[in-house]
Amino acid sequence: MSIQVSPINPVSTVALERSTYLSHLLDLAKATSNEIAWLQEVRDHAVLRVQEQTFPTTRDEEWRFTDLSDLLKLDLVTAAPADATAAELPEATHRLTFVNGFFAPALSSIDNLPDGLAIGNLSSLATEAQSYLGKQSGAEEVFTALNTAGLTDAAIILVRKNAVIDTPIHLQFISSASQPALIQPRILVVAEANSSVTLIEEHGAIGETAYFTNSVSEIWLAENAQVNHTRVQRDSQTAFHIGKTAVSQARSSHYTANTIDLGAKLSRHNLEIYQTGEQTETVLNGLVVARDQQLSDTHSTIALTKPHGMTRQLHKCIIDHRAHAVFNGKVYVPKAAQLTDAGQLNRNLLLSPKARVDTKPQLEIVADNVKCTHGATVGQLETDEIFYLQSRGIDADSARKLLVNAFAYEVLAQVPIDSLRQSLIDHVARS
Amino acid sequence: MSTSVKSLVNQPYKYGFVTDIESDTIPAGLSEDVIRLISAKKNEPEFMLEFRLKAYRQWLKMEEPNWAEVGYPPIDYQNIVYYSAPKVTEKKKSLDEVDPTLLETFEKLGIPLSEQKRLSNVAVDAIFDSVSVATTFKEKLAEHGVIFCPISEALQEYPDLVQKYLGSVVPVADNYFAALNSAVFSDGSFVFIPKGVKCPMELSTYFRINNGESGQFERTLIVAEEGSQVSYLEGCTAPMYDSNQLHAAVVELVALDDAEIKYSTVQNWYAGDAEGKGGIYNFVTKRGLCQGKNSKISWTQVETGSAITWKYPSCVLVGDNSVGEFYSVALTNNRQQADTGTKMVHIGRNTRSTIVSKGISAGQSENSYRGLVKIGPKAEGARNYSQCDSMLIGDNAGANTFPYIQVQNNSAKVEHEASTSKIGEDQLFYFAQRGISMEDAIAMMISGFCRDVFNQLPMEFAVEADKLLALKLEGSVG
Numbered sequence: 001m002s003i004q005v006s007p008i009n010p011v012s013t014v015a016l017e018r019s020t021y022l023s024h025l026l027d028l029a030k031a032t033s034n035e036i037a038w039l040q041e042v043r044d045h046a047v048l049r050v051q052e053q054t055f056p057t058t059r060d061e062e063w064r065f066t067d068l069s070d071l072l073k074l075d076l077v078t079a080a081p082a083d084a085t086a087a088e089l090p091e092a093t094h095r096l097t098f099v100n101g102f103f104a105p106a107l108s109s110i111d112n113l114p115d116g117l118a119i120g121n122l123s124s125l126a127t128e129a130q131s132y133l134g135k136q137s138g139a140e141e142v143f144t145a146l147n148t149a150g151l152t153d154a155a156i157i158l159v160r161k162n163a164v165i166d167t168p169i170h171l172q173f174i175s176s177a178s179q180p181a182l183i184q185p186r187i188l189v190v191a192e193a194n195s196s197v198t199l200i201e202e203h204g205a206i207g208e209t210a211y212f213t214n215s216v217s218e219i220w221l222a223e224n225a226q227v228n229h230t231r232v233q234r235d236s237q238t239a240f241h242i243g244k245t246a247v248s249q250a251r252s253s254h255y256t257a258n259t260i261d262l263g264a265k266l267s268r269h270n271l272e273i274y275q276t277g278e279q280t281e282t283v284l285n286g287l288v289v290a291r292d293q294q295l296s297d298t299h300s301t302i303a304l305t306k307p308h309g310m311t312r313q314l315h316k317c318i319i320d321h322r323a324h325a326v327f328n329g330k331v332y333v334p335k336a337a338q339l340t341d342a343g344q345l346n347r348n349l350l351l352s353p354k355a356r357v358d359t360k361p362q363l364e365i366v367a368d369n370v371k372c373t374h375g376a377t378v379g380q381l382e383t384d385e386i387f388y389l390q391s392r393g394i395d396a397d398s399a400r401k402l403l404v405n406a407f408a409y410e411v412l413a414q415v416p417i418d419s420l421r422q423s424l425i426d427h428v429a430r431s
Numbered sequence: 432m433s434t435s436v437k438s439l440v441n442q443p444y445k446y447g448f449v450t451d452i453e454s455d456t457i458p459a460g461l462s463e464d465v466i467r468l469i470s471a472k473k474n475e476p477e478f479m480l481e482f483r484l485k486a487y488r489q490w491l492k493m494e495e496p497n498w499a500e501v502g503y504p505p506i507d508y509q510n511i512v513y514y515s516a517p518k519v520t521e522k523k524k525s526l527d528e529v530d531p532t533l534l535e536t537f538e539k540l541g542i543p544l545s546e547q548k549r550l551s552n553v554a555v556d557a558i559f560d561s562v563s564v565a566t567t568f569k570e571k572l573a574e575h576g577v578i579f580c581p582i583s584e585a586l587q588e589y590p591d592l593v594q595k596y597l598g599s600v601v602p603v604a605d606n607y608f609a610a611l612n613s614a615v616f617s618d619g620s621f622v623f624i625p626k627g628v629k630c631p632m633e634l635s636t637y638f639r640i641n642n643g644e645s646g647q648f649e650r651t652l653i654v655a656e657e658g659s660q661v662s663y664l665e666g667c668t669a670p671m672y673d674s675n676q677l678h679a680a681v682v683e684l685v686a687l688d689d690a691e692i693k694y695s696t697v698q699n700w701y702a703g704d705a706e707g708k709g710g711i712y713n714f715v716t717k718r719g720l721c722q723g724k725n726s727k728i729s730w731t732q733v734e735t736g737s738a739i740t741w742k743y744p745s746c747v748l749v750g751d752n753s754v755g756e757f758y759s760v761a762l763t764n765n766r767q768q769a770d771t772g773t774k775m776v777h778i779g780r781n782t783r784s785t786i787v788s789k790g791i792s793a794g795q796s797e798n799s800y801r802g803l804v805k806i807g808p809k810a811e812g813a814r815n816y817s818q819c820d821s822m823l824i825g826d827n828a829g830a831n832t833f834p835y836i837q838v839q840n841n842s843a844k845v846e847h848e849a850s851t852s853k854i855g856e857d858q859l860f861y862f863a864q865r866g867i868s869m870e871d872a873i874a875m876m877i878s879g880f881c882r883d884v885f886n887q888l889p890m891e892f893a894v895e896a897d898k899l900l901a902l903k904l905e906g907s908v909g
Contacts, residue, residue, distance in 0.1 A: 350843075353840060353841050356837075357837070360846070366829045370823075393569070
C-alpha cells in the first residue's frame with residue numbers, strides 16, 4: 001500500500017487536492033443538461049450528498065488497496081457526443097448504445113419489441129423510470145451520488161409482469177473522446193413479477209485517450225423475477241473505471257451476475273446485492289484478468305435479510321506482470337436470515353513474481369441456523385500439471401496457456417451468449 | 432431456534448473473590464511524574480526510564496483505535512491506578528517468607544506455590560496486580576542456564592539482555608495500547624534460553640488482578656537462542672468488580688536460528704455479569720519474531736474470559752524456512768465481545784504458517800476473527816493454510832470473519848477456509864438416543880469442535896481447557 005505524501009505539510013496538501021478534485025468532478029457533473037422536471041430534484045439531492053463527502057483515500061477501509069492518486073492527475077472535461085460504430089452481437093436483436101454517456105439512436109435497435117418489454121433512453125421512458133431511478137440502496141456512496149448528480153440520460157429496461165423475454169438485450173457503452181472526459185453511464189432495469197430477461201452490459205472504448213467512466217446500474221427484481229446479467233468491462237488500458245451494480249431482490253427472485261473485468265488502467269466494481277424477500281437466489285460469477293500495470297478491484301456485498309436465502313459466489317483473478325487485483329467479498333447474515341445457504345470462493349492465479357493480490361472474504365453472521373462457507377486461495381500454475389501436459393507432447397508455453405484458459409473458463413462458461421463467450425475466451429487466450 | 436438449545440445461563444465465576452491484602456498503591460492518573468515514580472520504585476536502569484518516557488510521549492500523540500468490532504464506553508486513562516503491589520515487596524529469598532495470604536490466594540486459584548504442592552515439572556512465576564510475588568524452580572532452571580524471572584529482576588541482573596531485546600519486536604509506538612504498556616508496565620516475566628538448551632520443564636506465568644481500580648500492564652519477553660526450545664504457558668484470573676479494569680499487556684518473543692518457542696494462553700479474566708456489567712478489557716499486543724533460519728513460533732490460545740478481548744498474536748517470519756502457527760479457541764457468552772485473530776507476515780523464503788481458529792459464540796456475544804496473511808515480495812515459496820470455523824449457540828450471538836490476504840509473490844500458496852455451523856437438533860437427538868444427557872452431548876461436541884486446538888496445549892492444560900469450556904457453557908441447555 002502506498003500513500004503518496006509530499007515532504008512539506010503532507011496531509012493537508014493531499015487532502016486539499018482531493019477535495020478540489022471532487023468539487024471539480026461535481027462541477028463537471030452539474031454542467032450536464034437536464035430537461036426532465038422531476039429529475040432535477042434527484043440531481044440536486046445527489047449534489048448535496050457529494051458535498052457532504054470527501055474523495056476516498058487509501059486510509060478509508062473501502063479503498064485501502066486502491067489508490068486513486070493517479071486519477072487526480074487526469075484533467076477532465078465534460079463528455080460530449082461523438083461518432084462511433086456499434087459492435088453487434090448476433091444473438092441480441094435489441095440493443096441500446098450509448099457513446100460517451102449519450103444515447104446513440106442510430107447505433108441502437110429498439111424496433112419490433114416483444115410484448116411486455118419496453119426499452120429506451122430516459123427521455124422516452126421518463127414516467128416509468130421515475131419511481132425507481134436513484135432509489136436503490138447505497139445511493140449515498142460518493143461515486144454513485146456523483147453519477148446521479150450528473151444524471152442526464154440512462155438506459156432503461158422494463159420487463160412487464162409475466163413477460164419472458166427470450167432474446168438477450170445488449171447494452172453497449174462506448175467511450176470515444178479526443179480529450180479526457182468524465183463519462184457517466186447509467187442503467188435502470190426493472191423486472192416485474194414472474195418476468196425473465198437476459199442482459200449483456202458492455203463497456204468499451206475507441207482510441208487510446210484516457211477517460212474516467214463512472215457507471216451506475218440499478219436493478220430491481222420483483223417476486224419470482226429472473227435476471228441474468230453479464231457485465232463485460234473492456235475499457236481502454238489508459239482509462240479509469242468505477243462501476244456500481246446495485247441489485248434488490250424480492251421474494252423467490254433469481255439474479256445471476258457474470259462480471260468480466262479485462263480493461264482499464266484502474267477499475268473498481270462495487271457489486272451490491274440486497275435480498276429483501278424470502279427464498280431469493282443470487283449467483284455471482286466473476287473473472288478478472290489484470291496485466292501490465294493494471295489494478296482491478298472488486299468489492300461485493302451481499303446483504304441477506306429474510307430466511308431461506310441462497311447465494312453462490314465464485315470470483316477468479318488472473319494476475320500477470322506487475323498487475324494488482326483486489327477482492328473484498330462481504331456477506332451479511334442478520335438474525336432474521338435463518339436457513340441461509342451462502343457460499344463464496346475466491347481463487348487467485350499469480351503468473352508473475354511482481355503480481356500482487358489483496359483479498360478479504362468477510363462474513364458477518366448473527367443467525368445461528370445457517371450454512372455459510374467461504375474460501376480463498378492464492379497460487380500459481382502447478383508445475384506437475386505443466387509437466388503432465390508436456391509429457392503428452394505439448395510444449396511448456398502452450399501448456400501454461402491451456403491451464404490459464406481452463407482457469408478462466410470456469411467463469412466464462414457461464415456467459416449465456418455463444419458469440420460473446422467465444423470472443424472473451426479468445427481475449428483471455430491472447431493475453 | 433430449537434427449544435433444546437436455549438440461551439445460556441451465566442455460570443458463577445469461581446475466581447471472583449478479592450484478597451484482602453495491604454498494598455502499596457500510587458494515586459490514579461498518568462503523567463511523566465507517575466512514570467518516573469514507577470521507574471524509581473523499581474530502581475530501574477536509566478535506559479528504562481528513557482524507554483518509558485519515549486513511549487509515553489508517543490502515546491500522547493496517538494489516538495485510541497476504533498476499527499475493531501467491539502463497543503465500550505470511553506476509558507478515562509486518568510482514573511486508572513498504574514502501580515499497585517502487595518506491601519513488603521522486597522524480594523524474598525525463599526518462598527516460605529512470602530506473605531501467607533498471597534500463598535493462600537494462589538492456592539485457591541489452583542496454583543500452589545509452596546514447595547510440596549507444586550505442579551510437577553512446571554515452573555511458575557506468580558504475578559499479583561502489578562508485581563511478581565514468587566517464582567518456582569528457579570535454581571533448577573539456572574542449572575541449565577535458563578533464566579526465568581520477573582522482568583523487574585531481569586532489569587537489575589541482566590540489563591544488557593533486556594535492553595537488547597525489549598521493544599525489538601513490538602516497538603514503543605507500535606499501537607496505542609502497546610505504547611501505554613511500554614510507558615507504565617510494572618512487571619512480567621523474562622525468559623532466556625541459551626544456545627542449544629531444551630528447557631527442561633514447562634514455564635508458566637500466572638496473572639492475578641486484585642485491585643479494583645488498577646490496570647494491569649505486564650510485559651513478557653522470551654528470547655530463545657540458537658537451537659533452543661521452550662514451552663511457556665500463561666493463565667489469568669481477576670475478582671468480580673462492577674467496574675471494568677484495563678489489561679494492556681505486551682508479549683514479545685524472539686527466536687533465533689533453529690529455535691522453537693511454544694506459547695500457550697488460557698485466558699479466564701472476569702467476563703462481567705450476564706448484563707455485561709464489569710469485566711476486564713483485555714487489549715493485548717503479542718508478537719513473535721522468527722528472526723533466525725528454521726525457527727518456529729507457535730501460539731495457542733484458549734480465550735474464555737474478559738468482557739472484551741482484543742488481541743492478535745502474530746508471527747513475523749523473517750528467517751528462511753521459519754514457521755509460524757496460531758491455534759485459537761475463543762468462547763464468548765452473555766455480553767462478551769471478542770475481536771481476535773492473528774497476523775502472519777512472511778518475509779523470508781520458504782516460510783510456512785498455519786492458522787486454526789475456532790470461535791464459539793453464545794448468548795448475546797460478538798465473536799470476530801480478524802486475521803492477516805501477508806506474503807512479501809521476497810518470500811519465495813511461502814505457504815499458508817488458514818481455517819476459521821465458527822459455531823453459533825442461540826440466535827442472538829454474532830460471528831464475523833475478517834481475513835485479510837495480501838500476496839506479492841507468485842510462488843506463494845495461500846489457502847483460506849471458513850465455515851459457520853451450529854449444534855444441530857438431530858445431533859443432540861442422536862446423543863440422547865444413546866442415553867447421553869444434553870449437557871454432556873454439548874460438552875462433547877464443543878470439545879470435538881475444539882480438538883485441533885486443544886491438541887496443541889501441553890498435557891495438563893489441555894484437560895484444564897476442556898473442563899473450563901464445559902464449565903463456561905454449563906446450563907446452556909434446558
